[in-house]
Amino acid sequence: MNKIVAYIRSRLQPYYTAEEVSALSRIVCCDLLGQAPTDYYLGKDIALSPKKEQELEDILQRLSRFEPLQYIEGRTLFLGREFWVAPGVLIPRPETEELVELMLKEIPADARILDVGTGSGCIAISLAKELPDALVTAWDVSPEALSVARVNARKLQANVRFVECDVLACQVDEVGLYDVIVSNPPYVTEAEKADMEPNVLQWEPSLALFVPDDDPLRFYRRIAVLGRDMLADGGRLYFEINRAYGREMVEMLRTMGYVRVRVKKDLSQNDRFVIAEK
Template identity: 65%
Template sequence: MQPEMPNVMTVSVSHIRHALQESYSVQEAANLSRIVCCEMLGQTAVDYYLGKDMILSPKEMQDLDTILARLRNFEPIQYVQGTARFLERSYHVAPGVLIPRPETEELVEVMLKEVPSGARILDIGTGSGCIAISLSKMLPDAKVTAWDISDTALRIARRNNEALQASVCFVQRDVLAYVPGSGEWYDVIVSNPPYVTESEKQEMERNVLDWEPFSALFVPDNDPLLFYRRIAELGKGMLASGGRLYFEINRAFGEATATMLRAQGYTNLRVLKDISGNDRIVIAER
């Protein structure tokens, strides 16, 4: 008696690419199909670029259909995968936290060159925890605390902290309402707060607007420095003498942010550009 053949199905790379071209440009569809085939379905890069068919089980085929449906609905690939890379580490991400950006990597890289190894560091608006955890891992003598208002974000950040064996202390806190207590001192406060103005929505892609958390992205048009101003106010009572603020900013408000910080009494202001030549980082000293 012949052995029963396993119940398998074949699917082609071109099928996946064409399915995604309904919603994406040819180049975007090619990039996404490579991730789906090689990183999610286990196809080798050689087989992918040769256009070889994949043999999938019914369960794998069902998973592929789900992946393609989510991508056609403009869900970011990082959410579909459940991971995003940040400074060579993988972080769990899901709707409810921002997907880490290369500009934020640049912010952390600047800090790693300047922040003392044993510094007391506060990360405000931590999201997935990528800033705080990176600093904790690369400055192992530092004491790193991270705040976020969101239960979802803190749950994800704590999961990443445990998975990456970092030692960040996470606290649920609303920075706009918080009144600091005595004895709460830091050498560094870092923040990548909401900074996209509501009028900039029309310039943004659906995979950001429809999926990433509104509260972590947007500020009112009439108060674009809302979070920076509040953090600067807190910093005057929470930063040790000579302590620094490190901000990631909206490229349109570099000088405005620096001017606001000077008015609050901060010194040694620097506005740094990102790799694309846009104002992106502001550093100030108490």
């Protein structure tokens, strides 16, 4: 083991498991400091300039505060594309990739799509790239998130219209404008905070994560209300949901008049997606 790797591991051991420390040391050396993976696995030392030494110290300090690696790197992969992420936007999850893959199997190539709560833009941009004939609009309440999403759309050359909008407060008269409304809104209850990792709880935006314990479906209900006007006949809602509320989601949407309501499981066999038709 080279000296730099030993140093990185000694600094991170108080904060992470042995498995996490091993993975982080490789990522820091290869992805952030530029060491060739072959040299890393052969245990070769890295010659660091004073600037690189300071960069390493900054990385280790940030990791010791449980800052997510994606924020430190400034990027993450989503369906094979690189997205810029920064504090203020939720880091895309694999389950959301599953949601987009499901939609790509089901929605028309020229669909008019609205993504509510776009964050980094990963859903809207991915759909726009895979369905170049689609018309994609994305809303978010956060100007900071919209700035990140616009940069990602520009870098990836995706045609998406971004709009600052608070879905809980906005009044919309765009009747029948969309064929699809998709959303991965906040769905973690306040009671679930106790089980969350510090890298999520302390760093990712609470605005994009949490809902009150006494109203966990508030965003879904509001989007479904808007969908009754904004969706064309036969249009669909696609939701990523809290796995604990699949049955309640189905009951709510049926009560609101939606048909062919179904729950689909993610790869971990949790209730994760709900689809409904107007």
